[in-house]
Amino acid sequence: MPSPRAIAIAAKVEAFVRDIVIPYETDKRRTAHGPSDELVQEMRAKAHEASVLTPHIIADGSHLTQRETALVLRMSGLSLLGPLACNTAAPDEGNMYLLGHVGSPEQKDRFLAPLVSGAARSAFFMTEPAREGGAGSDPSMMQTRCRLDGNHWVIDGRKAFITGADGAGVGIIMAKSDAADGTGGACMFLVELPDPAIRIERVLDTIDGSMPGGHAVIAIEGLRVPADQMLGASGEGFKYAQIRLSPARLSHCMRWLGSCIRAQEIATDYACGRHAFGKPLIDHEGVGFMLAENLVDLKQAELIIDWCADVLDGGSLGTAESSMAKVAVSEALMRVADRCVQVMGGTGVSGDTIVEQLFREIRAFRIYDGPTEVHKWSLAKKIKRDWKAAQA
CATH class of the missing domain: 2.40.110.10 (Butyryl-CoA Dehydrogenase, subunit A, domain 2)
Known part of the structure; x- marks a missing residue:
């Protein structure tokens, strides 16, 4: 179970994203190359007022555990703008993690502090x-x-x-x-x-x-x-990259899980409210079953994220475990996003909801921090190494 402090922080983040951030999804300051910095800073000012800015880093500079972070980042991801508003977005979140672990005190003052405060990207x-x-x-x-x-x-x-x-x-x-x-x-x-x-x-x-x-x-x-x-x-750059890599892979999974939970909510609302052929869409098995399959994929994604988070919290680099999580979650969420589009038909491919954009974002997520195939190849090499070690 998540800790009481994680539950409390996540509840504040969820309320902020649903009440304050989601209305910004129609803001014209969102461009093809991402939201403008003006929009980001406006949302971050409101996050600061709501005490949810950089919520995964505690006032004393320490981080929530990975298991706690999983819940908080999932809630920030309920809107595609949420991680930006709450300062939990990539690449900043991963860069803050790396600087916190490797940076000197002087480097933290100069380079980490403006990231934690949300003043800089x-x-x-x-x-x-x-x-x-x-x-x-x-x-x-x-x-x-x-x-x-x-x-x-x-x-x-x-x-x-x-x-x-x-x-x-x-x-x-x-x-x-x-x-x-x-x-x-x-x-x-x-x-x-x-x-x-x-x-x-x-x-x-x-x-x-x-x-x-x-x-x-x-x-x-x-x-x-x-x-x-x-x-x-x-000469230690690749070593430091590994410190950043597994948590960064996993935090991608956390945020996108939140986005797909929201897409499922939107598709469910559409399927329950829209009637065709004499009954609500959800009563047609072809539609209802897609939403049911989404529930399964969303829960499995949540569980493998929590499992990998526990591995990282135990002190392991979690290289193989984060590869498994990245493959499983990115592929599952791609299925979820695709089904949400399909359930909503023409509305699903329009810009009337976030579902269409989310589908595009998740497609890119399958490549971020290593394509699925690279992770499978890495895991296959580990299987071979483990087999050879067992023969000795």
Whole structure:
């Protein structure tokens, strides 16, 4: 069972999202590349007034447990705008988690504090252009390079699909050092944005549109970063990425579960209120059964999220468990979103409700933080390793 404090926080978040945030879903400041920063800050001001801004981080700087976070983030996800309003959205939530675990006290004051307060957004610069052979699901292919020059690091490279870069105030950049002194390898750097050496080439037109700033292609040319802005140690970037990766995968699942619960509510209301062929739609088995199947998928998604959260709370990195959760939840929620569209017919493919947008967002979620197939491949490798170990 969730803790009493998680239940209390989640109840406040749910009330805020339903009463205050949902009316913003028709606001014209929502664009193809995500809600405007003006809209985000307006909602965050109201979240602050309601004491639900960054609710997963306690006043003393500590985090809720993953199991507690699951309930709170699910409630923030009841609207696609909810995570933005409550400051529980990606990539900020994952970046706050990483900075909280790896950042120095000075780095936390300078880079983490504005994220926790909701005053700034952030971007995580890892993925690179696929046509140039850059890093994607395989981070070892990273081509962005960094080299030490006096007391600065100089970074050059290109990045792609960088969520929220346009308008972000804080950036975490991954680059690879070729140093031969044993400190080479992936590195992470903290930077203030915008910076003239970090140029947005274009913001991509993508199937989704819920994240401010969209997803950008970035050129980094001669970026000089003071050595004290390296996050952690040189060559440890992939290790730190793992600290961020499993919780970030899981928090995606938490938020989108909330969105699909809301879609189910909308589709249920439609099916119960709409009549055809002499009776409510829900009384036609073809419709009622789809909503029943949604209940099953939603509950299974909730349970695997809670299971994986417990694994992370136990101190494990949860790499395999988070892969299993990401596959199971993203595929289940895709089915839920698709059925909601189908139940609602023409209304389901219109912009009259959030169901149509949610369908597009969930389709992208199946790729965020690793496509389903990459996670299955990773799990298959683990099965083989475990089998070999059992033979020894």
